């Protein structure tokens with residue numbers, strides 16, 4: 110069973126500190142089942158809890174406009190570390206660290222790291238506190254361990270879905286990366302961002318495996334989407350309405366470039382970028398997504414039309430080459 114630290118005492122103190130009457134709870138999908146229990150805690154602390162049932166994918170996705178509309182005094186945003194510089198509504202980030210032991214998963218990973226000597230570490234906010242223990246285990250196994258800290262994220266070795274600056278900062282010093290955490294999403298990101306062999310040590314399943322095949326498959330798919338988009342006559346540029354993902358200026362620049370290339374361009378504004386958009390606007394041949402790049406990369410097979418990241422668009426516009434993008438890392442601008 111997954112166990113997370115929801116800092117319940119801190120929640121009560123923060124509610125009292127701002128004398129909150131209405132509190133909006135926002136949790137990513139994996140933590141949503143905890144919402145009823147946490148809502149009860151908020152109620153006991155003297156505030157009215159409202160639970161956001163919308164998807165929440167990252168710290169870029171704080172429900173500020175929803176909170177403003179509901180006259181909320183405090184947002185409790187779970188599962189992510191602070192990312193946005195300012196919030197219009199007081200927002201507390203509950204990082205929701207996992208208390209699961211990672212030793213067994215790391216032990217499972219060791220045989221997969223046999224041919225590598227220098228290992229870089231990567232993890233999510235839920236497991237950053239385990240990095241020293243993981244480092245010790247690897248050193249005991251005779252490895253040289255490198256932990257990157259590029260200064261952009263809150264903790265050394267931390268990665269988020271679109272920021273791999275920590276692993277990239279040490280990629281040239283390591284033979285492979287070990288990612289500690291659940292699922293493939295972040296580990297595939299490490300492989301795509303660094304082009305290094307990447308092994309997952311999943312403490313929830315106590316398993317370890319490589320994600321290199323997945324990363325290779327994605328790269329092939331991305332190149333084919335770029336080629337298809339180059340041939341498109343009508344292109345949609347997607348602008349997110351989420352505060353932390355809204356890049357209208359960038360969308361306008363992309364529109365201008367596409368028009369110079371003789372393409373017809375439409376800008377679409379939306380909260381959730383869902384595959385249905387490709388059915389609703391059948392005359393659009395391809396999309397450029399100025400919001401979360403992982404939608405383009407991870408959900409490509411669900412969309413019926415190519416949907417490029419802004420980085421990939423640079424191949425079409427001639428600002429970069431595919432080789433350069435691969436060298437810099439798929440998510441790096």
Ligand code: SF4
Nearest residue numbers: 166167169270271401
């Ligand atoms: S843009 Fe996407 S990957 Fe980046 S933090 Fe937001 S949801 Fe996560």
